[in-house]
Amino acid sequence: MTKVHHHEFDVVIVGAGGAGMRAAIEAGPHAKTAVISKLFPTRSHTGAAQGGMAAALANVEEDSWEWHTFDTVKGGDYLVDQDAAEILAKESVQAVIDLENMGLPFNRTPDGKIDQRRFGGHTRDHGKAPVRRSCYAADRTGHMILQTLYQTCVKLGIEFFNEFYVLDMVMTEVDGQEVPAAVVAYDLATGELHIVRGKSIVYATGGFGKIFKTTSNAHTLTGDGIGIIWRKGLPLEDMEFYQFHPTGLAGLGILLSEAARGEGGILRNAQGERFMERYAPTIKDLAPRDMVARAMANEVREGRGGGPNKDYVFLDLTHLEPAVIDAKLPDITEFARTYLGVEPYTEPVPVFPTAHYAMGGIPTNIKAEVLSDNDTVIPGLYAAGECACVSVHGANRLGTNSLLDINVFGKRAGIYAVEYAKTATLPPLPENAEADVVKLLEQVRSSTGDEKVAVLRRELQDTMDANAQVYRTEESLNEALNKITELRERYKNISIQDYGQRFNTDLLEAVELGFLLDLAEVLAYASRERRESRGGHFREDYLDRNDDKFMMHSMLYKEGEPTGEIGAGIRVGWKPVVITNYQPMERKY
Amino acid sequence: MSEVKEIAEIPSFTVTLSIRRFDPEKSEEASWEEFQVEMHSTDRVLDALHKIKWEQDGSLTFRRSCAHGVCGSDAVRINGRNRLACKTLIKDLDINSTITVEPIKGLPVEKDLVVDMNPFYQAYKDINPFLLANDKPEKERLQSPEDRARYDDTTKCILCAACTTSCPVFWTDGQYFGPAAIVNAHRFIFDSRDEQADLRLDILNDKEGVWRCRTTFNCTEACPRGIEVTKAIAEVKQAILRGKP
Numbered sequence: 001m002t003k004v005h006h007h008e009f010d011v012v013i014v015g016a017g018g019a020g021m022r023a024a025i026e027a028g029p030h031a032k033t034a035v036i037s038k039l040f041p042t043r044s045h046t047g048a049a050q051g052g053m054a055a056a057l058a059n060v061e062e063d064s065w066e067w068h069t070f071d072t073v074k075g076g077d078y079l080v081d082q083d084a085a086e087i088l089a090k091e092s093v094q095a096v097i098d099l100e101n102m103g104l105p106f107n108r109t110p111d112g113k114i115d116q117r118r119f120g121g122h123t124r125d126h127g128k129a130p131v132r133r134s135c136y137a138a139d140r141t142g143h144m145i146l147q148t149l150y151q152t153c154v155k156l157g158i159e160f161f162n163e164f165y166v167l168d169m170v171m172t173e174v175d176g177q178e179v180p181a182a183v184v185a186y187d188l189a190t191g192e193l194h195i196v197r198g199k200s201i202v203y204a205t206g207g208f209g210k211i212f213k214t215t216s217n218a219h220t221l222t223g224d225g226i227g228i229i230w231r232k233g234l235p236l237e238d239m240e241f242y243q244f245h246p247t248g249l250a251g252l253g254i255l256l257s258e259a260a261r262g263e264g265g266i267l268r269n270a271q272g273e274r275f276m277e278r279y280a281p282t283i284k285d286l287a288p289r290d291m292v293a294r295a296m297a298n299e300v301r302e303g304r305g306g307g308p309n310k311d312y313v314f315l316d317l318t319h320l321e322p323a324v325i326d327a328k329l330p331d332i333t334e335f336a337r338t339y340l341g342v343e344p345y346t347e348p349v350p351v352f353p354t355a356h357y358a359m360g361g362i363p364t365n366i367k368a369e370v371l372s373d374n375d376t377v378i379p380g381l382y383a384a385g386e387c388a389c390v391s392v393h394g395a396n397r398l399g400t401n402s403l404l405d406i407n408v409f410g411k412r413a414g415i416y417a418v419e420y421a422k423t424a425t426l427p428p429l430p431e432n433a434e435a436d437v438v439k440l441l442e443q444v445r446s447s448t449g450d451e452k453v454a455v456l457r458r459e460l461q462d463t464m465d466a467n468a469q470v471y472r473t474e475e476s477l478n479e480a481l482n483k484i485t486e487l488r489e490r491y492k493n494i495s496i497q498d499y500g501q502r503f504n505t506d507l508l509e510a511v512e513l514g515f516l517l518d519l520a521e522v523l524a525y526a527s528r529e530r531r532e533s534r535g536g537h538f539r540e541d542y543l544d545r546n547d548d549k550f551m552m553h554s555m556l557y558k559e560g561e562p563t564g565e566i567g568a569g570i571r572v573g574w575k576p577v578v579i580t581n582y583q584p585m586e587r588k589y
Numbered sequence: 590m591s592e593v594k595e596i597a598e599i600p601s602f603t604v605t606l607s608i609r610r611f612d613p614e615k616s617e618e619a620s621w622e623e624f625q626v627e628m629h630s631t632d633r634v635l636d637a638l639h640k641i642k643w644e645q646d647g648s649l650t651f652r653r654s655c656a657h658g659v660c661g662s663d664a665v666r667i668n669g670r671n672r673l674a675c676k677t678l679i680k681d682l683d684i685n686s687t688i689t690v691e692p693i694k695g696l697p698v699e700k701d702l703v704v705d706m707n708p709f710y711q712a713y714k715d716i717n718p719f720l721l722a723n724d725k726p727e728k729e730r731l732q733s734p735e736d737r738a739r740y741d742d743t744t745k746c747i748l749c750a751a752c753t754t755s756c757p758v759f760w761t762d763g764q765y766f767g768p769a770a771i772v773n774a775h776r777f778i779f780d781s782r783d784e785q786a787d788l789r790l791d792i793l794n795d796k797e798g799v800w801r802c803r804t805t806f807n808c809t810e811a812c813p814r815g816i817e818v819t820k821a822i823a824e825v826k827q828a829i830l831r832g833k834p
Contacts, residue, residue, distance in 0.1 A: 040706065042748050043660040057729075100729040103720030103782065105737060105744050112731030137744070143659060144744065155719035189699065218654040251631070254657045334815075335657060338676060339631070454643030497647030500614045503700040506647035 002441075003192040004434050009034045010421040011414075012198030014166045014183060014225055017044035018142070018403065019385025019410035020204030021149035021158075026414025027202075028158045031421050034196060036161040036185050038220060041150045045206055045218045046406065049142025050257035050332060051119060052134030053099075053403035055092035059113040060132045065089040067125060068133065070582060072401060075121040075288045076359075076394020077535035077545065078584040079238070079553065079577055084366050084390045086580065088401070088408050095407040096135050104148040106137050107328075117328075118262040121288040121398040127589070130286050134400045139257050139331045145403055161196070163188040165508055167440065169201065169228050170433045178372070180381050181427040184437045188508070191501035193434050199424040200417035203229065203362060203370070203383040204410060210512075211520040212355035212469070213461035216245055216255035225387050227515030229362050230522065234372055235555045237389040237575065238360030239519075240526035240537045243397055244470050246292040248354025250312035252339055256332045256351060258399040261285040263328050266316045267296065268348060269304040275313075280589040287589045290396040290536040293353040297470045300352070307350060314348035353470055357402060358386055359393040359536065360526075363555065363575075366390065368413035374555065374575040380420055380427070384413040391553065394577075395535020444510045449493025453510045456487050456494065460513075460520055468524050473541045477528040481566045484521045488562055491517060521562075522570070526554045529572050547584050551577055601629045604684050606637055608649065609691035611698050619698065623687065628679050634667055634690065635674040638702075651702035658813055661749030665702050666691045671751040671811040693754035695763060708763060709750045712770040716792055720777065721785035736781040743776040743821050745814040752808035752818050764797045768808035768818045771799055775821040778834050786834045790825070799826050 011027040013020045016037035027033040037044070056063040068089035073080045100106060100114060107115040116132040124131040137144040153160075164185040172181040182197040205225025209217025230236055246267070247256040261267070267285050269275050279295040280287035287295075296313050305311050317325060317333070322345045325333055333344040342349050362383040363371045368390070370381040385406045392405055460483070467480035491513065498506035532546035533539045555573040562569050603625055611619035624641045635653055642649045651674070652662040658676040665674050668682060668689055682688050696704040724730070746769060753759050753767035774793055778786045793799045799822055808818040828834045 039654060039660075039662070040710075040748075043654045043662050045655060045660070047747070048655050048657070048659050097726075097729050101726060103777075103780070105740070105780070106729075108732055108734045108737050110734065112733050114729050138741075140659075140745070143747070147744070147746075151719040154714055155717075218660065219656060220654045331659070338678070339657070452643070453647075498650075500612060500648070500700075502612075502614060503650050503703050505650055506642070 002434070002438055005192060005194045007034065007194060007196045008426060009196065009198045011200045011202065011417045012036065012183060012196050013202040013204060015204035015206060015387070016041035016160060017204060017206050017385065018046035018145055018149060018406035019413070020202070021153050022407050022410030023202050023204060023384060023414035023417065024158045025149065025152050025156065026411055027418045028153070028156045030418045034159050034161060036164045036166055036183065036196060038163065038165045038224070040162045041153070041160060042146055044146060045221055047143045047146040048216070048218065048255065049145070049403055050139040050255065051259035051262065052117065052136035052141045052400045053096060053145070053407070054119065054122060054133045054398070054400035055096040055135055055404065056089065056133060057093055057096060057114060057116060057135065059109060060116050062124070063131055063133055065092065067123065067131070068092065070126050071122050072392060072398060073394070073582045074127070074587060075398040076396055077587055078551070078582070079391070079394035079534060081391045081578040082580040082582060083578050084392045087366055088392045088404060091408045092404050095404060095411070099145060099148060099407065102148050102152045104137065104144050106135055117259065118286060119399045120258050120261065120286045120292070122400070123283070130283055134262065136259065138327070139259050139329045142403060161185065161194070164194060166224065166228070167511065168437045169232060170430060171232060172427050172430050174427050177379065179379050179427050181429050182433055184434050186437065186441070186508070188503055191504060193437060195429065195433050197426055197429055199421040199426055200380045200382060202413050202417050203387055204385045204413070205387045207358045207386040208516065208519045209355045211460065211464050211516050211523065213458070213465045214248060214253040215355035216248055216253055217355065222512035222515050223519045224512060224515050226361055227518050230518055230558055233558055234370070235363055235557050235573070236361065236522055237363040237555055238391060238553050239522045239556060240530050240554060241359035241395050241535060242355065242523060243289055243357040243359060243536050244293045244353040245356035246289055246296055246353050247315050247351040249335060249339055250307065250350035250352045253354035254335055254339060255354065255356070256315060256335065256349065257329070258289070260315060260317060260329055260332060263324065264320055267292070268314045268316050269299045270306040270310065271304060275299050283589045288396055288398060291589065293470050294538060296353055312350040312352040315351045316348040317344045318346055318348065357397055359389070359391070359395065359397050361387045361389040364388045364390050367416045368409050369416065374573070380424060382413040382417050384409040395537060440511065441507065444494070444496060444507055445499060447493065448495050451490045451494045453494055453496070453513050456490055457513050457516065460484065460487055460516060464520055468527055470538060472527055472537070472539050474528060477524050478566065480524040481521065481528065484517060484524065485562070485564055485566060488517055489564065522556050525567055525570050526556055530554060551584065553577060601627055602684055603627050604637065604679060605687045606641070607687045607689045608701070610701055612648070612700050630680040632679050633675050634677045634679060634688070635663055637679060638674060638690070650700045659747060661747035664693050664749040664751040664754070666693055671755040673749060673751065673813045676813050693750055695754045695760045696750070706750065709753060709767070709769065712766045713748065713773055716766065716770050716774040716789055717785070718773045718777070720780065720783055721788070722782055723784060730782050732781055740776050740779040742816050743772045745816050746772050746776070747814060749813060751811040751813055755807040755811035757805060757807065758801050758803055762797070762801065765801045766793065766798055768822060771822050771825055772816060772818055775825055778825060778828060786828070790829050793825055794829050799829065
């Protein structure tokens with residue numbers, strides 16, 4: 001029998017990255033708060049973010065939140081909900097000041113203010129020229145944010161459950177409405193289960209880049225949180241929009257910040273040509289990521305790539321002063337030296353797009369409340385950060401807007417989760433609340449087939465890289481969906497080798513693969529249904545944006561179990577985009 | 590553009606890893622186990638561990654996350670030196686000899702390469718690792734680039750424990766705060782915005798504080814972030830003697 005422990009809190013936060021800890025800092029002082037994380041907090045992937053956090057502080061040149069809003073909407077190819085983008089841009093200034101006041105060591109201007117630099121898609125006065133809007137701490141801004149938020153949590157005495165894997169959420173009916181009652185977590189150290197009840201539950205579980213082979217994402221980013229929401233029959237929004245960051249280290253996918261181009265770095269093809277001049281004549285290398293990634297992939301496709309297989313392009317920093325590189329880009333140049341043996345002072349660095357960030361996710365409103373359809377709020381359930389879709393990123397996120405997103409909407413999630421918990425009563429816990437997790441773990445433990453988790457995962461990642469990456473077609477997406485359907489069948493015949501209770505990562509990798517399969521299928525299916533090209537979603541068989549048919553968010557629902565047929569058990573709905581000030585226009589840079 | 594370096598066909602080779610295994614559910618005793626794996630020259634030790642786990646023995650247990658040296662999960666002892674498995678390229682080791690991989694020293698081993706990090710985190714918490722200031726700024730506080738530079742090096746810490754568990758003093762005296770806690774204290778002691786340097790200097794003037802350091806430089810050598818750990822400890826010692834940062 002699995003041992004089961006019980007806990008009761010006002011606010012339960014799942015995930016200890018930037019969004020989760022920012023929420024905890026708001027909730028902790030006002031309500032009994034727990035943060036549950038599969039990792040020790042400072043291992044979270046917020047720490048890998050490099051370039052900066054956007055805010056129109058105007059510390060170094062004229063700027064305004066309205067310009068930032070416009071850039072965010074345009075960068076997202078007009079699929080952004082403009083009310084949410086206004087909040088993001090307006091609240092950015094306070095979000096940066098909050099962090100500075102907590103102690104974040106930003107780089108400074110000569111007069112001691114927070115320094116700012118350029119980043120892709122951020123412009124002065126509606127696209128006239130690049131603007132310096134990114135607040136930064138060398139090229140480890142995410143590291144500094146994660147450390148500062150954790151430090152503040154330590155100061156506030158926030159209660160953490162570290163290396164606890166949340167594997168299920170228990171829903172119950174209160175006043176005729178389904179509400180979350182608890183999450184069920186697996187303690188890695190002991191193999192025991194913990195039912196953690198809360199009046200408010202906040203999801204801040206990050207992304208799921210491990211559905212792809214070439215990715216900047218951590219091994220642990222398997223989308224468990226979003227997967228749980230999906231399995232509960234709740235919708236996922238805009239899952240077809242996945243960002244491929246232009247500059248991953250070739251062959252490895254390790255991120256090299258866009259700050260490299262913000263500081264003057266140039267992308268070149270094998271002929272040495274600055275090819276972005278052809279694709280985005282005004283802002284060139286600082287065009288939004290979707291455009292740069294496609295341009296790079298196109299250079300390679302047309303035979304202008306470098307290397308023995310002509311399968312990458314080059315990030316050229318050789319014209320920058322070594323002192324500038326050392327001061328502003330120390331980490332990423334170190335990555336090039338360590339992993340590729342390339343010296344960025346004197347040699348261009350081989351780069352190629354890498355799977356980086358999910359624009360879509362758990363649909364929420366501007367109070368970070370999770371929605372069960374286009375507009376119905378689920379009382380007590382919140383989501384923020386990469387796992388959520390509010391939607392401020394639309395079809396393509398601008399660099400530096402994700403560190404901003406976790407701070408603005410993480411804070412909001414904390415505030416509104418407390419506000420709700422203050423008047424709510426703890427929802428009753430259904431009997432056998434742990435039953436589904438016990439069953440899930442038992443299935444994996446007792447399965448004695450001859451399929452290997454690592455083999456299935458690699459085949460999934462290969463098919464997603466080949467068929468659902470920068471370029472997509474109906475045919476490629478059907479191929480991905482067929483492959484996923486096959487992998488689902490084979491997943492029933494896996495076996496693991498570790499049957500122990502303590503630190504059983506073999507068991508958890510098998511469970512994580514289940515979530516990866518679910519999310520890969522949702523992504524591929526949503527991509528097939530969106531028969532247009534917009535932002536990060538590019539269909540070679542539907543080259544143009546089609547506002548008449550697709551100026552809408554996709555909303556996918558799980559209805560029933562997969563049957564072996566493509567798309568069985570998936571329903572597609574659509575949700576209008578919120579437009580306030582900016583009518584859709586052609587997106588040129 | 591300067592000369593483009595052609596990255597040639599990636600050679601592969603077979604290496605032997607000897608890994609320190611321990612599973613208290615199976616045996617009280619730890620033991621060495623050898624694995625042979627085919628690796629490429631761009632592969633890291635973490636890739637070898639994954640290859641073993643995914644292809645040979647699923648029970649091999651270790652922590653990892655980001656896989657490029659920023660999350661601090663996978664500090665282990667490779668050929669007797671503390672390193673991050675994800676930042677150590679196989680080709681940079683002697684591939685003709687057996688590569689040994691064992692848990693970092695001085696913390697209780699839980700299973701295989703996984704250690705109990707709680708004593709390490711506790712030392713970190715004990716130095717008050719957060720900004721202490723009573724001012725209530727309405728906007729950002731100002732800080733000159735020179736003041737910002739004073740503690741830049743120690744902001745790089747990723748709490749991987751490579752430094753602390755390379756320290757001979759820590760091995761024999763688990764009560765010693767250890768280099769990582771001192772590095773994190775340094776980060777606040779020398780931050781011009783912080784008002785409680787005295788508090789931290791007092792804590793580190795303790796018998797288990799900075800004076801236990803024997804300047805063996807193991808910590809500096811072990812740090813995967815290139816922090817000059819021993820120098821930071823020396824600066825804290827000087828600050829204690831001066832009575833101010």
